[in-house]
Amino acid sequence: MEVMKPGTKQDWRRPEKAVLIAELKPVHPQPLERRSGCETWSAEFSPDGSYFAWSLGHGMVKLVPWPLEESSGSPTISATWCKNYLSNAGQQENDNPKEKTLDCRQTVWSLAFGPRSSQDRTRHRRDCQPASFCDLFSSLVLATGLNDGHIKVWEVLTGQILFNLTGHQDVVRDLTFAPNGGLTLVSGSRDQTLRIWDLTKGGKTAHVLTGQKQWVYCCRVSPDCSMIASVSGEKSVFLWSMRSYTFIRKLEGHKNCVISCDFSPDGAVLVTASLDTQVYLWDPYTGESLMQLSHCFPDLYSFAVSDVRLRSVRFSPEGLYFATVADDRDLRIWALGMDRPVIESPAPHNPVTNGLCCAFSPQGGVLATGTRDGQVQFWRTLRVVPSLRHLSRVSLRQSVSSHQVMALPLPKKMKDFLTYRTLLTCHENNSLHHLQEVIALN
Numbered sequence: 252m253e254v255m256k257p258g259t260k261q262d263w264r265r266p267e268k269a270v271l272i273a274e275l276k277p278v279h280p281q282p283l284e285r286r287s288g289c290e291t292w293s294a295e296f297s298p299d300g301s302y303f304a305w306s307l308g309h310g311m312v313k314l315v316p317w318p319l320e321e322s323s324g325s326p327t328i329s330a331t332w333c334k335n336y337l338s339n340a341g342q343q344e345n346d347n348p349k350e351k352t353l354d355c356r357q358t359v360w361s362l363a364f365g366p367r368s369s370q371d372r373t374r375h376r377r378d379c380q381p382a383s384f385c386d387l388f389s390s391l392v393l394a395t396g397l398n399d400g401h402i403k404v405w406e407v408l409t410g411q412i413l414f415n416l417t418g419h420q421d422v423v424r425d426l427t428f429a430p431n432g433g434l435t436l437v438s439g440s441r442d443q444t445l446r447i448w449d450l451t452k453g454g455k456t457a458h459v460l461t462g463q464k465q466w467v468y469c470c471r472v473s474p475d476c477s478m479i480a481s482v483s484g485e486k487s488v489f490l491w492s493m494r495s496y497t498f499i500r501k502l503e504g505h506k507n508c509v510i511s512c513d514f515s516p517d518g519a520v521l522v523t524a525s526l527d528t529q530v531y532l533w534d535p536y537t538g539e540s541l542m543q544l545s546h547c548f549p550d551l552y553s554f555a556v557s558d559v560r561l562r563s564v565r566f567s568p569e570g571l572y573f574a575t576v577a578d579d580r581d582l583r584i585w586a587l588g589m590d591r592p593v594i595e596s597p598a599p600h601n602p603v604t605n606g607l608c609c610a611f612s613p614q615g616g617v618l619a620t621g622t623r624d625g626q627v628q629f630w631r632t633l634r635v636v637p638s639l640r641h642l643s644r645v646s647l648r649q650s651v652s653s654h655q656v657m658a659l660p661l662p663k664k665m666k667d668f669l670t671y672r673t674l675l676t677c678h679e680n681n682s683l684h685h686l687q688e689v690i691a692l693n
Contacts (some may be wrong), residue, residue, distance in 0.1 A: 269582060271516055272617070273319055273629040277307040291621030293362040293608055297391055300613045301348045303406060304393055306359035308316055312395055314407060316348035316610070319629075351410045353395065355403060355428075356526070361396035364407075365428030365436065392450075394436055396423030404450065414454040418446055431476045439467030439481055458496040463489060465466035468510045474518040474649055478535060482509035485616035488523050490535060502533050504540050511563045516570040517648035520587075520671055524564040529577060530585075532674060536653040541674040544590050546575045546583060555609045563608045568615050569637050570645060576606035584618065584632055588674050594632065599603065644669055 264691055289308030296303050296317060303317040318580070374429075374453070391407040400419035403412055423439035429435040434450035435457075446458040447466060465484030472479055478499060488502035505611055507527035514535070522536040528546040533539065546561050561577045567584075570613055574584045580624075583592035605623040616634040637645075644654040647669060656669045667673050 260307050266592045266595045267581070267586070269273050269594050269633040271272050271596075271628055272631050275305070275313075275315070275319075275627045275629075277309075277311070277313070277434070282595070284341060286585070288358055289625040290623045291607060291625050291627060292358075292360045293396075294619050294621040294627055295362045295364055295610050296619070297364045297407070298613055299391065302364070303366070303627075305396075305619075305620065305621055307627075310355050310357050310359065312353040312355060312359055312362065312393070313392070314351040314353065314410075316350065332551050351407070353393075353398055353405055353410060355395050357397040357399050357619050359395050359397060360424050361394075361426040361438075363394045363426035363428050363436065364585050365392050365394065366432045366434060375521055379580075392434075394426045394428070395442075396426045396438060397513075398422050400440065400442070402436070402448070404436075404454070414450060416454045416456075416590065418456050419444070421466075424467055427470055427472055429472045429476050430474050434439050435476075437472055437479055439470040439483075441466040443467060443483070445481055445491070446469055460491055460496060460498075461644055465508075471512055471514050471521075473514050473535065474516060477518075478514050480514065480521055480535065481521045482522075482523060484508045486525070488512060488521070488533070490538075500538055502531075502535075502538055502540075504531055504543075505529060507661055513564055513566050513573070515566050515587075516568060517645040519644075519648040519653065520566075521572075522564050522566060524561045524575060526560045528561045528577060530564060532587075532671075534653050534670065538600050541671055542590075544587070545584070546577050546581075562606060564613055565609050565618075566615065566634070567611045568613055569635065569641075571635060571641065572633065573580065573636060574611070574618055574632075575607045578605050578607075580605065582606060582609065582618070582620055582630065587671075595631075596630070640668075643646065 253649040265518065272579040291305050291307060294305035302314050304312055304314045342689065346386050383515055392404055392413065393407055394402055394404045396402055400421055400423060402416035404414040405411065406413050407499050417442040419438065423438050423440050425439040426435050436448040436450060438446045438448065443463050443465065443490055446456050448454055448457040449457045453579060461484045463481065467481055467483045470479060470481040472493065481489045486505045486507065488511065490499040490502065492499055505525040506529065509523050509525045512521060512523045520541065521533045523531050523533065530544050530546060531540055534541055534543040561575060564573060566573045571587050572584055574582060576582045582596050584594040586593045592663050606620045607634060608617050616632055617634045618630045619627055620630065623626045653670045657666055
């Protein structure tokens, strides 16, 4: 193991090559052919790190134990394995996760695991009525958003359907559970609405949020559960209050349709991606744009940027990196505050085969990408130990807004650091800034 210390000389302007460590490929029985498309529209890791799920096409969802084992493979999966990389860090003691196949009988557009956190389950169980729904807090569940507007919620342990949620009038394009350990589910649909569901009340729709004029592509709940971010076939990002279920503001700046978004683990930064390959970093509390960058570099690559469509963006679990996936067959991983990627997979070397989605493992070190042909590819990413000052910032910002930070009697430089205003002066200076935030474990 090599430990990279702050001040180490390295050319952070020259990205490392992404390393493909494993692939999963569906093997469909004949009766499933032509039932529906084969795209992997969604891929997710369970929050406890025990399962990985992906929509492998033809209305099927595959649940496999995580981390993968070298013997992974079944009549419905072909596994290509890279030895000795993944460990048993994700396995839970006294658990014996098993592979499962969920037949949704509709194209599956979105997946979401919940409850998100075990530490909050006891508090939620005390307030849960009726008692039968309280058992859900001790179970891992998976919600699947379908082509017909329905949402099916499954118990992962048994593979049984718990709820069939109805209300949306078109494709359920995205799903996310509130990250407080509860059973509040947020869904975004092509019917131009967001719906908030309370599974402790039998899966009834608690609230419907309207106002977007195009399909909703993506929705995320902030880590403190104070707001929802949603993006649609518009050039704006919509922010909604999770407390009053009202519209807060639009974030303006993108020149094309915004298709994906994600909050940093402390909720202080919102990253958004548009079809024209532009990525913005925002302060969701003030609406200020902190940084802009492009997934593509026309000066370095020969393809036409106008032909590339960005598909997905995700933050890493420690909040120091984010990944972008596009249909130029490239994935790129960016260090927060740098305008060039630190890892990339340029075609034709280990290309992402028309990537549609991506997700980091909760333990870090692995990024999964889903493709148009129903495959999933797993890539090695940087495994880092964040600096103490970054961990302190994350701890503070999980409960303190940007406005509250600015009101504290602190020096301006400290306020800028706590509110990520240092991203505004990134570019050339931030290779050293980034090295100060991490110790990289290679």
